Amino acid sequence: MTSTVIAVVNQKGGTGKTTVTMNLAAGLARRGRTLVVDGDPQGSAGQWARMAPEDRPFPASVFAVAGPLDRELKALRRDFDFIVVDCPPTLEGGTVAGALASSDRVLIPVLPSPMDLWGSVRMGRSLDEAKAANPGLKPSIVVNQVEMRSALSRAMKGALMEIDIPALGQHLRRRAIYRRAALEGSSVYDLGKPGLAAAAEIDAIIDEVLA
Numbered sequence: 001m002t003s004t005v006i007a008v009v010n011q012k013g014g015t016g017k018t019t020v021t022m023n024l025a026a027g028l029a030r031r032g033r034t035l036v037v038d039g040d041p042q043g044s045a046g047q048w049a050r051m052a053p054e055d056r057p058f059p060a061s062v063f064a065v066a067g068p069l070d071r072e073l074k075a076l077r078r079d080f081d082f083i084v085v086d087c088p089p090t091l092e093g094g095t096v097a098g099a100l101a102s103s104d105r106v107l108i109p110v111l112p113s114p115m116d117l118w119g120s121v122r123m124g125r126s127l128d129e130a131k132a133a134n135p136g137l138k139p140s141i142v143v144n145q146v147e148m149r150s151a152l153s154r155a156m157k158g159a160l161m162e163i164d165i166p167a168l169g170q171h172l173r174r175r176a177i178y179r180r181a182a183l184e185g186s187s188v189y190d191l192g193k194p195g196l197a198a199a200a201e202i203d204a205i206i207d208e209v210l211a
Helices: 017-029 044-050 070-076 094-102 114-118 121-133 154-162 176-184 193-210
Strands: 004-008 034-038 061-064 082-086 105-110 138-143
Touching (some): 004 017, 004 094, 017 034, 017 082, 017 105, 070 094, 094 121, 105 121, 114 154, 138 154
Parallel strands (some): 004 082, 034 061, 034 082, 105 138
């Protein structure tokens, strides 16, 4: 099996980047050896994994790095089937550049607001530069924290059509179970029946990304 590297990036904080990273990694860990590369100086992914109880460790390994990632990721590909990179909330610096240069897929979590989505235009320009060096790079927007009782608004759908970056068909709903998973150092897969609907969302995203 050829390894797959997925970078999760957005220059704006508060979009659920680490939540997407950790639950995506937990789902991928059910399909193969999976590593989370914590490239965010805040160390959120590492802190998440450290919250796990000793008798139930987080299902993916977490490895913190600082600085350029391109060489690190090339070496790590030999040891893992899937690598998910939690990038810092910026487009500047070597960490993001290295991640984009060495990834197969880029996921960009955005909140279900046209203003948040329009803020991703700058991300699109950075991706164009990255794709010049890494032509196989495939970016996708992941709409996160969609309200349970409403579909994507007409304004949001219109904003998605104005952005050159394609959006995944599956979005993530706003669910308390995602916050619970973070507090317990686990994933929605480990939380029994309450986590089933969220796990199905993550599995659908994985299926789209790996298709």
